[in-house]
Amino acid sequence: MNRKAVIILSGGIDSTTLLYDTAAKGYEVSALTFIYGQKHEREINSARAICGRISVPHMVVDLSGLKPLLSGSALTDPGVEIPDVPESAEHYDTLKATIVPNRNAIFLSIAVGYAVSTGAGAVLFGAHNSDRGVYPDCRAEFVEAFEAAERLATDMPQLRIEAPYAGFNKSEIVGLGGGLGVPFGLAWSCYKGGDVHCGVCSSCRERKRAFAEAGIPDPTGYRS
Numbered sequence: 314m315n316r317k318a319v320i321i322l323s324g325g326i327d328s329t330t331l332l333y334d335t336a337a338k339g340y341e342v343s344a345l346t347f348i349y350g351q352k353h354e355r356e357i358n359s360a361r362a363i364c365g366r367i368s369v370p371h372m373v374v375d376l377s378g379l380k381p382l383l384s385g386s387a388l389t390d391p392g393v394e395i396p397d398v399p400e401s402a403e404h405y406d407t408l409k410a411t412i413v414p415n416r417n418a419i420f421l422s423i424a425v426g427y428a429v430s431t432g433a434g435a436v437l438f439g440a441h442n443s444d445r446g447v448y449p450d451c452r453a454e455f456v457e458a459f460e461a462a463e464r465l466a467t468d469m470p471q472l473r474i475e476a477p478y479a480g481f482n483k484s485e486i487v488g489l490g491g492g493l494g495v496p497f498g499l500a501w502s503c504y505k506g507g508d509v510h511c512g513v514c515s516s517c518r519e520r521k522r523a524f525a526e527a528g529i530p531d532p533t534g535y536r537s
Contacts, residue, residue, distance in 0.1 A: 315432075315433065315435065317340065317343075317428075318435040319431070320438070321346075322345065324357060324358070324360035324363065324500060324501050325359075325501060326523070329490070329496075329500045330478075330489055330493065331437055331438070331439045332369065333495050334489065344364050345374055346360040346373045347420050348375045349380070350379060350380025352504075352506060353505070355506045358501075359501040363496065363500065366496060383416070386411060387411050389413060396410055396514070397513040398513060398515045408447040409447060412447070412448060418450055421463075424436045425466075428472070434471060435473040437475050437476070440478065442481055451476065451479075456475070459474055460474040484522070485527070487527040488528075498532035503516060504516050504517075507536070509534040509535060510533050510534065510536065511535070511537065520533065
């Protein structure tokens with residue numbers, strides 16, 4: 314089996330754990346991070362710091378020109394506010410505001426091209442079970458169909474596109490990362506950017522809950 318893998322690294326908890334996990338399994342890993350017109354670059358800086366920590370080859374791909382084409386998302390559109398989420402509330406409805414149309418398909422397509430160019434046999438990304446109810450391009454049927462399409466596009470029938478944590482919830486990912494020594498303090502989750510995590514956006518709420526459920530101390534500083 315080809316032991317080279319490309320990781321799509323956002324700089325958040327899930328993809329950072331995936332990076333460490335894949336490297337620990339003996340893969341030669343490299344990472345791609347994307348600028349796609351998001352409202353801040355804290356996660357980009359986190360991705361750089363994380364790769365620097367373990368000396369992983371890392372490329373930041375500037376797709377900011379896509380921003381006018383991906384309007385309507387709270388993550389990219391200045392006219393759409395990132396909503397706060399009450400602590401006790403389910404946040405699936407507010408998560409819908411953060412959908413960036415076809416984002417994973419765009420990232421994966423570029424990552425496959427990079428994988429083929431560098432001789433890697435797999436492209437991995439950190440979608441997990443909590444994502445599948447909201448984000449269509451995090452679902453198993455999407456991953457399977459996209460893998461089949463890219464095998465045809467590249468004439469590489471052994472190419473693998475995988476979301477290894479598709480059956481995990483976020484607390485399970487935190488638990489796994491804790492055992493791997495993942496530097497969670499470097500990983501960034503907050504949708505709002507700023508100097509510290511806001512603590513009230515849906516991503517911050519999910520991060521807080523994951524550490525609490527995993528029983529692992531949360532190194533994150535929160536404003537609220």
